[in-house]
Amino acid sequence: xxxxxxxxxxxxxxxxxxxxxxxxxxxxxxxxxxxxxxxxxxxxxxxxxxxxxxxxxxxxxxxxxxxxxxxxxxxxxxxxxxxxxxxxxxxxxxxxxxxxxxxxxxxxxxxxxxxxxxxxxxxxxxxxxxxxxxxxxxxxxxxxxxxxxxxxxxxxxxxxxxxxxxxxxxxxxxxxxxxxxxxxxxxxxxxxxxxxxxxxxxxxxxxxxxxxxxxxxxxx
Numbered sequence: 001x002x003x004x005x006x007x008x009x010x011x012x013x014x015x016x017x018x019x020x021x022x023x024x025x026x027x028x029x030x031x032x033x034x035x036x037x038x039x040x041x042x043x044x045x046x047x048x049x050x051x052x053x054x055x056x057x058x059x060x061x062x063x064x065x066x067x068x069x070x071x072x073x074x075x076x077x078x079x080x081x082x083x084x085x086x087x088x089x090x091x092x093x094x095x096x097x098x099x100x101x102x103x104x105x106x107x108x109x110x111x112x113x114x115x116x117x118x119x120x121x122x123x124x125x126x127x128x129x130x131x132x133x134x135x136x137x138x139x140x141x142x143x144x145x146x147x148x149x150x151x152x153x154x155x156x157x158x159x160x161x162x163x164x165x166x167x168x169x170x171x172x173x174x175x176x177x178x179x180x181x182x183x184x185x186x187x188x189x190x191x192x193x194x195x196x197x198x199x200x201x202x203x204x205x206x207x208x209x210x211x212x213x214x215x216x217x218x219x220x
Contacts, residue, residue: 028052030060030082034110035089037066045071052076060084061108067093069128080137084108085144088118088133094153095132106143113173115144122152129153131183134197139206141165145172155184159195160205 031051038044044066052058053075061084067073069092077097082104088096106115122129131153145166148157158176166172187196191204 025056025080026054026078027057027059028055030058030084031063032061032108033063033065034087035065041066041068049075052079054078056080058082058084061087061110063087063089064091064096065089067091067096069093073097081105085110085114086116088130089120091121091130092123092126092128093130094128095134096130097134098138099134099136101135102137103140103142104138104144106141109144110147113145114147114175115141115172116146117148118151118154118157119147119149120151121154122150124152131155132198133157134203136197136203136206138165140167141172142167143170143172145174146176147173148176151177153183156187156196156198156203159187159191160197161193161195164205164207 028051038047048064048067052062056078058079058081062079062082063086064073064076065087071093073093073095074097077100079098080100080102082101084105084107086098086101086104087110104115109115110117118130118133129152133154146162148154151157162174162176166174185199187194188199188201188204190201192207193205195205197203197205
């Protein structure tokens with residue numbers, strides 16, 4: 001029969017295994033460079049890769065700028081939470097893969113107003129620009145508003161019900177251009193309120209289902 005020492009050792013090993021089996025969140029500092037280009041475009045890309053790779057939580061700001069169609073942006077998929085603001089600017093990459101971003105806290109705001117900003121994401125001289133911004137997991141922006149400006153190739157964002165995401169008690173600024181490009185496909189018929197980040201049922205805007213004091217009732 002096993003004694004107290006053996007049982008204690010077994011319990012310790014079991015507890016250690018359970019901690020190891022739980023994936024840890026990687027917390028990263030983030031950036032505060034706004035629209036500044038850090039060296040060449042390729043230098044800038046390498047800095048972003050180093051700054052955000054494998055990050056789950058960004059303490060400060062998530063700034064995605066100067067990305068082109070030749071850059072692999074899969075390193076952004078791990079990001080789930082941003083403490084400050086999200087800036088997506090001066091990109092020509094066709095898709096910014098932030099499908100796992102769930103919450104923007106807005107501890108700091110772009111231009112002191114916006115928690116989410118997307119601007120100047122096109123280059124008409126080469127006929128390229130961001131056309132997909134799949135924020136399919138985003139359900140909460142706790143502080144600050146949104147700004148979408150000069151995104152000539154961006155699709156479907158004008159269908160999003162921002163009042164279901166923003167904390168309306170904070171009276172956030174909402175500035176968006178509703179000029180979806182001609183090539184854009186419509187939202188899937190199954191999307192609630194006809195709101196989506198892109199074509200297909202997988203890109204429908206998620207409805208907020210948890211109780212939250214910061215969430216106004218949905219408009220019908």
